Amino acid sequence: MRVKKPIHPLRRKLRLFLYALAGVSFLFSATMSYFYIGMKRGTIAHEDIAPVAFATDIYLYQTRAYWSGDEDRYTIAKKLVQNGLFDRAYYEAGHDMMQDMALDGYPPAQKFVAAYFEENPAPSR
Numbered sequence: 001m002r003v004k005k006p007i008h009p010l011r012r013k014l015r016l017f018l019y020a021l022a023g024v025s026f027l028f029s030a031t032m033s034y035f036y037i038g039m040k041r042g043t044i045a046h047e048d049i050a051p052v053a054f055a056t057d058i059y060l061y062q063t064r065a066y067w068s069g070d071e072d073r074y075t076i077a078k079k080l081v082q083n084g085l086f087d088r089a090y091y092e093a094g095h096d097m098m099q100d101m102a103l104d105g106y107p108p109a110q111k112f113v114a115a116y117f118e119e120n121p122a123p124s125r
Contacts, residue, residue: 054087
């Protein structure tokens with residue numbers, strides 16, 4: 001009969017973290033393989049994936065901005081407006097974020113809104 005050796009609690013937590021990381025890595029690899037094969041076969045079109053990918057990216061930017069200071073939020077909002085070239089949703093998210101910052105009284109955002117959004121108003125929803 002085999003006797004189990006006691007495991008230190010920190011080592012157990014490290015193992016759990018590594019198992020979770022391996023699981024997330026496996027899921028990511030499986031998802032990317034599915035998309036790669038689907039795009040190669042033609043069953044998945046780029047137009048089907050793009051809105052979801054862009055919305056996820058915008059959500060990540062907004063989450064990062066939520067936890068950032070004013071200067072970083074301004075940089076993120078400006079980047080979203082500039083990324084509006086790729087998809088209109090980026091522009092709308094950056095526009096809303098920059099307008100909120102300008103209304104809160106952040107001077108660089110007020111200058112940006114006055115200079116840029118007066119010429120390019122937000123799209124109607």
